[in-house]
Amino acid sequence: MKLKIAVQKSGRLNEDSLQLLKDCGISIDNGQDQLKAEAKNFPIEIYYLRNGDIPQYLKDGVVDCAIIGENVLVEKGNGITISSALGFSKCRVSLAIPKGSTYKNISDFKGKRIATSYPETTKNYLAKFGIEADLHIINGSVEIAPNIGLADAICDIVSSGSTLFKNNLKEVEVIMKSEAVLAVSPTISTDMEQILGKLQFRIQSVLKGRDSRYVLLNAPNNKLAEITAILPGMKSPTILPLAEEGWSSIHSVVNQEKFWEVIDQLKEAGAEGILVCPIEKMVL
Structure with missing residues (x-):
């Protein structure tokens, strides 16, 4: 029996996730462009998946757990348990507007066109203030939307803020702060929970050392x-x-x-x- 864990297929989160597993003493035998790999010295299989697809794989029980951004779980992972925060890949989900625009408060978004890859997160945040806006769902380069007249504002992840700066945008509202987390499938079996417990012990030992x-x-x-x-x-x-x-x-x-x-x-x-x-x- 092997614990099935999903990680991002490529990108910074992929690199940090694999480094964490390596620091936990888990040796992964993976080649280039593999979608699945096994560990040599721990009962675990690694699935390399698109970040946005991971919540559904968790819900369906295709994988037992995953290292994923908390922001993705908030958007698509309703009902999925977060086992622990992992302390890396930190970012925030924020609302941003063109630099030349004036901003007073959240009410300024009423009736505005907002381009985003996080429609549920954006809608739920605005609903807290009784605000309705016209959401344009975009998968990809959200920051360009105001520059081409597609939207008045955007809601997207922000790390350093350099991408906003390059696209003449300014951050005005932080919806949530996010980091990588270990998420667990609601259908995980008892046998897999035992293996997961051993992995969690190793992860916590590494994180305590880092801190x-x-x-x-x-x-x-x-x-x-x-x-x-x-x-x-x-x-x-x-x-x-x-x-x-x-x-x-x-x-x-x-x-x-x-x-x-x-x-x-x-x-x-x-x-x-x-x-x-x-x-x-x-x-x-």
């Missing part, structure tokens, strides 16, 4: 209490005596988001020789 840094430092013994209060670690910091009398080495783990803040506090508390290392995986 953390291993810190080693030297500190005078009379400062240990103050410094260890800054460094809680996974349970508590590891403290080892140094050859130099009156000094100790402290080992701990710091969350990446708070890293520089913690480092500043450690220096003020008297820490020296601070060494920071990446963590490949963290198993708790």
